[in-house]
Amino acid sequence: MAFLREIFSDATSNLSHDLRNFSIQERRPVKITVPITSSSHHMELNVNLEPNAKYALMGLVKEISTEYAITPEVSNINFKSDYKVLVLYEVDKAADNIQHMIKWIIDRYSDICKLIVCCEDDADILEPVKNRFKVINIDAPPTHEIMDVLIQIAKQEEIDLSMNFAAKIATKSKQNLRKAIMALEACRAHNYPFSEEQPIPLGWEEIIIEVSAEILADPSYSRLFSIRGKLQKLLVDFVHPKLILRKLVEQLLKGIESSLKRELFYWHAYYDKRLPPGTTALLKLEEFVAKFMSIYRKSSSGRQIV
Known part of the structure; x- marks a missing residue:
């Protein structure tokens, strides 16, 4: 970009x-x-x-x-x-x-x-x-540069982030800046002010992208079972339920017709208010996915999808 x-x-x-x-x-x-x-x-x-x-x-x-x-x-x-x-x-x-x-x-x-x-x-x-391309290798950023980015983000968002906790996130991300930023967001949603001992979720965004792709490709009840396992893993890894829901909606919005977006916004707001904390949110998240699948199937009945 x-x-x-x-x-x-x-x-x-x-x-x-x-x-x-x-x-x-x-x-x-x-x-x-x-x-x-x-x-x-x-x-x-x-x-x-x-x-x-x-x-x-x-x-x-x-x-x-x-x-x-x-x-x-x-x-x-x-x-x-x-x-x-x-x-x-x-x-x-x-x-x-x-x-x-x-x-x-x-x-x-x-x-x-x-x-x-x-x-x-x-x-x-x-x-x-x-052979037909100019190959450009981009090295992963070192840990101290990832720390600088995290601290800058924290200042802009008015979040108190210690050097130690920033270093912990940067180290665990293994030089992946995107994962480090997403980990900071997940930590903020799970527990703030930060605790030096709190878990740092990594790779949760990729799972949500996979889930949204699965939903759009196959909005069937049989698919819901495998999606349930991935949602459960996110909750067990201490990703906040509201963050899961919000990111899932963001991904789904990219793959649906404009006529469905208003309805998706409505159900997002509906379930966002009713999500319990922790792993007990699995049932409500599953309900949301089932509801969206039903809506999406109806909208897709008039056109053929391969």
């Missing part, structure tokens, strides 16, 4: 989260719906978490090629760039056909579509793909 801001200034900070519909032609015409994060200059897609990433990529490239296919009679050099950027996350964890498609996009559409491919380990990126 810093790289994009350097190119396009602050325009890439105005993000929107929308559902895009793509038509695919296989044995029979099918329409799929994929959540896309975008600005006026770029689009983002997690090709590992999104089961329809292959079709979404094809649809996005087609959309870009259509947008930039017409050469304007008057130069638009002062109004927009002549290309769009696709930012793809977790490419190293995605299926090989995704990487082959990336190579195809570069070979055919590199003049109008630039790609930024993000991964944890480029050893899992196919050589024919890697």
